[in-house]
Amino acid sequence: MYRKNTLACVRGLALLLLLCSNVAFAQRGAADINVNGQYVMAARAGQVGRVAALLDGGAQVNSRDRNGDSPLNMAAAKGNEAMAEVLLKAGADVNLANLAGVTPLMGASFSGKPELVRKLLAAGARIEPLDRVKKNAATYAAGTGCTECLADLVKAGTPINARLENDLTLLMWAAAYGHEATVRLLLAQGAERGLKDARGKTAAEMAREGNHLALAQLLEQP
DSSP states (O other): OHHHHHHHHHHHHHHHHHHHHHHHHHHHHHHTSOHHHHHHHHHHTTOHHHHHHHHHTTOOTTOOOTTOOOHHHHHHHHTOHHHHHHHHHTTOOTTOOOTTOOOHHHHHHHHTOHHHHHHHHHTTOOSOOOOTTSOOHHHHHHHHTOHHHHHHHHHTTOOTTOOOGGGOOHHHHHHHTTOHHHHHHHHHTTOOTTOOOTTSOOHHHHHHHTTOHHHHHHHHOO
């Protein structure tokens, strides 16, 4: 009986030690997550100070998540200018696209942050890339009505009357979503009102379909 009790105690102690070691390993593993993984998670959460600290600690500035988004891409899409500034100073690749082909410049244009668009352009962001659905940064700016963003993209060399997927132009994108200020900017820069998309529709017709009647009348003027 004594021997059985002793063996039971020994086995119980061994099991306890094993459990404790597993817990300690799990805790250590959580604390020792790859620095790049911690960095990406901090960027996703918008933790600017934490991101800066992790970069100082050796995190790779162009690390990416499973969607291919770099921290700069995340910051641009969320319009987080403070985060983007830290990342740009650390040498983040301004043209690194995610798996969908979306670049930081596209994200900044979509989030409607003209100052961020300017910073990305100054850092060497390219205006030509197209994402998976054949949209470029200017398309995002026109579609969301970020007139200042679009002005900077045009200044950087984006063609006013470029025909993209389905022969859509920037004027058509802005008109379809009812962005009058953006439409006026494009017209002032030489956008052609009479161009038609692959369906044969003009910017004015798209504005009318969207019930943007005043805008449609503006576009129908000679």
